[in-house]
Amino acid sequence: MEIITFSTVKGGIGKTTLSYNYAEYLAHQGHKVLLLDFDEQSSLSRIYDVTDQEGTAADILDVDNSDGSTVKIHHVKDNIDLIGGSTRLDTVQSRINDNPQKNMLLFLWLNKHYDRYNLDQYDYMIIDTHPDVQTATKNAIIVSDAVLSPVIPNQMSYDSIVEFSTRVEKLKNEAIDYTTGETFVKAKFFYLANEIRRNYGLSQDFLKMVEKEREEGVNWLAIIPEREIFNRSTSYKVSVAEMQEYAKINNADLPEEKRSNPEFMKMKRYFDQQKPQFYEEINEVFAEITKAV
C-alpha cells in the first residue's frame, strides 16, 4: 500500500479537492483506495456524506479512550473506502500532547490493525489534512511514501513553502528511531503548482519561477490548471473522473432513476459541456503524479 498525504500550512489551496479527485482517478484506474480524513473540518467526509461521529479518524489518535479497533471503514463507492473525519480531532490532539509516542500513533495503528482491517487490499491510502503541521499531520507524514503540497500563484501561498519545509525538517529531527539514528520520515516531498491560468500574468510569472526551481532540483511535480470543474466536483459531490464517465453516456442510456432526476440532469448538461481535452488534461496530471510518487 502506497501512502500519499496532501499537506500544507495554508488552507484553501486545493488539498481536499485534489485528495478527492486524485483518489477517484485512481479508483477509476482500477486501484483500491482508502481515504483518511485527518482534518477536523471533515470536508472530504462530507463529500461522501459520511458525517457519523462514531469510529472516526480521531479514534486512531485517542489512545487513552480507544484501542483503535473502534475505527470504522466506510465503503463509499466502488474501489473507495473512507475513514471519516471528526470535530474531535482538535481536542484529541491537545489531549495527547504529553504522550511521548504522539507522532507515531497512526504508524502503530496501521501495524496493529493491518490484518483486522485487511489493509492489504488497498493499493493506495490518501490522507487529507488540516492546514498545519500539528500532531495529526505529523502522524500522516511519518507513515507516508509521498507528501504532496499544492501551491497556488500568490505570494502568501508561495511564502508558506518555507514555513512548511522548516516544520518538516523539525519533524525529521524529532521523529528519530533511536536504535538506528534514522528518521521515521521516509516520504518524498513534492510541490504541485495548482490553480494555474496559463494566459494570466501572475500565473506566468509563477510558472517561470517553478521552471527555474525545477532546474535547481526542487521537486515541483505537476502543473494543475485552474478549472471550474474542480469547484463543481466538490459541490456536486461528483468527481471529475465520474463526470468524464457520465459525459460519455447518452441521456437515453442513463438509468431511469438518473433520467427522471432534474437535479442530476442539470449536472449532466454541465458534464457534457466540458471539452474532452479538459478531462484528458486532468487525467494526465494525475497520471504524472502516480508515476512520480
Ligand SMILES: Nc1ncnc2c1ncn2[C@@H]1O[C@H](COP(=O)(O)OP(=O)(O)O)[C@@H](O)[C@H]1O
Ligand atoms: N485547480 C483548481 N481549479 C479551480 N478551483 C480550485 C482548484 N483547486 C482548488 N480549487 C478550489 O479552491 C477552493 C479551496 O480548495 P480546498 O480543496 O477546499 O482547499 P484546502 O483543502 O487546501 O483548504 C475550493 O473552492 C476549490 O474548489
Ligand SMILES: [Mg+2]
Ligand atoms: Mg481541506
